[in-house]
Amino acid sequence: MSNGNILISGAGIAGPALAHWLVRYGFHVTIVEKTPELRLGGQTVDFKGETHRTVLTRMGILDEVRKLQTGGTDQLIVDANGRTLAVLPGEFTGGDLEIKRGDLSRLLYEKTAPSCEYVFGDSITSLTETADGVHATFERSAPRTFDLVVGADGIHSNVRRLAFGPESDYVRHLGHYYALVDLDEDFGPVPMMYNEPGRLAAVGGPKAPAFFVFASDRLDYDRYEAGQQKELLTRAYAGMGWRVPAIMSAVRRAGDVYLDSISQVRIDRYSSGRVVLLGDSAYGNTLGGFGTGLAVVGAYVLAGELAAAGGDHHGAFAEYERLLRGYAKIAKNGNAGPFLAPGTPAGIRMRNWIFKYRFLLALMMKMGDKFATDIDLKTY
Template structure:
């Protein structure tokens, strides 16, 4: 039995654990956060490839049961007058679910079959002829046959194995934030823009969503107070309902702020260590992250099983199959689209949503990108 350590318990990590335990691997999942992060932004699946993998996992019906519905969102001016409507099928794909709900579902399905360690993190990885010696912040050292970094765009495993984050992660000039706030602020999904800034509300149970242009910021990603202060400065003086929304932000303990960034790396594995999901091919708010995570987990686990645990063969085949598909994460920057830098760009973006022809073309393109891989039956 091969012994595998997975770093990260969001989507990619538990999806990989699902398949590896099914194939007879012994799996440990380690997560820096003390618990699963509930709620969060909605993630979506597009096209038959994504749905096929969810079906083969046996969770498609559960995801449909938990889906959020992908409601239309109205773009408004400072007076609340409607300017355009973003269709739910554009933002929500074929199937939309809150990230926290999907993570909880995957955890429930995998926890009986593998070990989860929360509130801990890897501090070193030392490869030997017989495995990878791993040290942790809190847990005693262990040796694993393989280590998989499924720990997001700021991957600790990638840093320890390949080098500093600055070598592989490109800041795209924007930040985004999700904040759980009390109040419905109009009761329906709405978005308001000023040049370089966007604020959106999604109704009574949805978090407030922010996107703003900024040079790289220095802050503690685990300090909600620092993140609230950065948001307050970024949105000072903004019109519409922003002052009321920011007042609710000040009262919230649930704040998530991060850069809009892109991972550029020329290989997904080194020795006995491989990268999965955003750690290897992340593009923040690019619209394909959840699909890439579950399809990537399916391919990586399937190739490890097919190669009978020979990681040299499996990692090479994972790279060969998946890199052309993951190219969809190499292009595009959601920042200027969600928070256009000028009023002219704002009008152009809004006009696009009014054109049924352009919308149909964009939906066809995203569906093509999402299905641009032939998945094996392992």
């Protein structure tokens, strides 16, 4: 297996992080990505605690991540007249080390592109396990057989659907949606967020996308069709106060928009035969604050176990799951939707109150650091 061929679905964070290690251990890696090019937008992501720093150090990218870090920025929570109600401190949202998702994605891609095969604008259409491999067919490419297949393609994982069953069996909609929109208009250098019951709108800050969270039952739309997403978003924010009418006018003129549900993955196993799940496809919890760290640590563990297994992928997958199942338990808890977009005026006031009294905030951050370090890392 040390020279095995591995197919990874997803060129976001988890897939290239895994490829980094697999290539180092002598595997041949192909990464297939549905989008026609690397997705460089999105929100900032963060790393917390010694475990995350250790993995970044062992990858050899900690210094480069630090050079790209944005530094957590305080965000003003305002009322309809623009008066400050509370301050969301940068250290709460930014962890120990904050970086734009697109910058991290580009960094990992540049580290792995020379040593593994990337196929953009394509997607797996079927997976058939044989005695000695997995036969994969694609939308555009010719069929191929691989030793193993890894689903690192997010909460709406195509690999999980093909190998485990329909998304509805494993993904729980938590009652909210979120959106990120790169606006051409400048809404000021200071990040601000405004709430009305069940809705949040946030803008401002250097090159930061506008950010939205709103309560909604499950919506039916094409996640790759920007026009549909803009229409749903503007409809959800109709009649909202503050600067929202101007913000939504800018949304309608924007080029790129990303709208998705706040959801949670519940699955009883991470592998099925020669197929294994990594990152959000296995233990996703949207906006939970731990997704990137879990993906990077999970990639380190999965690759290390495969390298140490001497060809026994069953043993490698079992040990990967044993180690990650407990560590990923944070992804089973919490729902960011009601916290970011409380459903009542009283709920909004209570949420803001947390940021006024720093001892509560400090307690939440301490708990987060504990979860981020709750694993004994092996040295592979």
